[in-house]
Amino acid sequence: MHTEVPASGAPHAAPGSGQVKVQVKDLSLWYGETRALYDINLDVQEREVTALIGPSGCGKSTFLRCINRMNDLIQGVHVKGGIYLDGQDIYDPSVDVVQLRSRVGMVFQKPNPFPKSIYENIAYAPRIHGIARKGAEMDDLVETSLRKAGLWNEVADRLDQPGTSLSGGQQQRLCIARAIAVSPEVILMDEPASALDPVATATIEELIDELRQNYTILIVTHNMQQAARVARYTAFFHMGELIEYDDTETMFTNPREKKTEDYITGRFG
Numbered sequence: 001m002h003t004e005v006p007a008s009g010a011p012h013a014a015p016g017s018g019q020v021k022v023q024v025k026d027l028s029l030w031y032g033e034t035r036a037l038y039d040i041n042l043d044v045q046e047r048e049v050t051a052l053i054g055p056s057g058c059g060k061s062t063f064l065r066c067i068n069r070m071n072d073l074i075q076g077v078h079v080k081g082g083i084y085l086d087g088q089d090i091y092d093p094s095v096d097v098v099q100l101r102s103r104v105g106m107v108f109q110k111p112n113p114f115p116k117s118i119y120e121n122i123a124y125a126p127r128i129h130g131i132a133r134k135g136a137e138m139d140d141l142v143e144t145s146l147r148k149a150g151l152w153n154e155v156a157d158r159l160d161q162p163g164t165s166l167s168g169g170q171q172q173r174l175c176i177a178r179a180i181a182v183s184p185e186v187i188l189m190d191e192p193a194s195a196l197d198p199v200a201t202a203t204i205e206e207l208i209d210e211l212r213q214n215y216t217i218l219i220v221t222h223n224m225q226q227a228a229r230v231a232r233y234t235a236f237f238h239m240g241e242l243i244e245y246d247d248t249e250t251m252f253t254n255p256r257e258k259k260t261e262d263y264i265t266g267r268f269g
C-alpha cells in the first residue's frame, strides 16, 4: 500500500551511504509572491549522477539553479532554507558567487557556445579565474578539457574556428568542456540532450557516465529512460515539492509514493 506524500518539510533521507556533496535543507523559493519550491530536503551524493524528474513546471530547473545561485540573477526571487556545499552554506553573505559558480558549473538545454573560437570558448573562463595564463599551459588545459568532454579528436585541427560552426551535439560537448575547464566539483545539467538527435544524445549520456567518476552531477530530464540510463539516484518533484528520492532502480520498479508511480507509468505529466 502506498502512503500519501508527507507534509512539506518532512525529511527525505539520502539514499546510499556515500559522501554527501550537497546538502539541501528546508529549501523554499518564491518568484515574487508565487512560491515555486516547498521545503526541499535532499542530500546529493558525491561523484554520482542524480536525476531530477517531474512534470513540466514542478520546479526542477528552479531547484537546479539554486545550487549555483543562478536564481540570484532573476529579479524578485526570495530563497529560504539552506544549501551546503561540503558543509559550507552557499547562501552565506560571505560567499563569493563567482567562485561558487566555478565550483558548481552549469550546462544548459540549448548549447550556448560563446561567439568565439573553439579554443577561446574553453580558455576564456580559466583566464578570468587565473587558472592558466601562459600559452603552453593554456594549450594543455584546452586540450585536456576537450579530451574529457570527448571532443578533442573531432576539433583538434580546427581550434580557431567558431564554436558555433560545430554540430549541436558537438556544441553541447564544447559547453561541457567549457564547464570542466575551471575544475568544477559539481556539474548541473538542465536537460542537456533534449535539443539533440538520438545519436548525439547517446554520446552525451556516455560522456555523463564517464564524468561521474570525477564530478558530482545533477541532471534535469524529461526523459525517464534517460534518467534510468544515466542516474544512480532520482528525485521526483511535483508542484514544487520533492515527493520521492531514492536510487533510480527502486524508484522505477518499486516507488513508495502513488504520485511517483502515476508519473512514471505515464498517468500524468
Ligand SMILES: Nc1ncnc2c1ncn2[C@@H]1O[C@H](COP(=O)(O)OP(=O)(O)OP(=O)(O)O)[C@@H](O)[C@H]1O
Pocket (backbone or CB within 6 Å): 031, 036, 054, 055, 056, 057, 058, 059, 060, 061, 062, 063, 074
Ligand atoms: N523567472 C521566473 N519568474 C517567475 N516564475 C517562474 C520563473 N521561472 C519559473 N517560474 C515558475 O516556477 C515554477 C517552476 O518552474 P521550473 O521552470 O522550475 O519548472 P520545471 O519543472 O523545470 O519545468 P519544465 O520541465 O517545463 O522546464 C513554474 O510555475 C514556473 O512558471
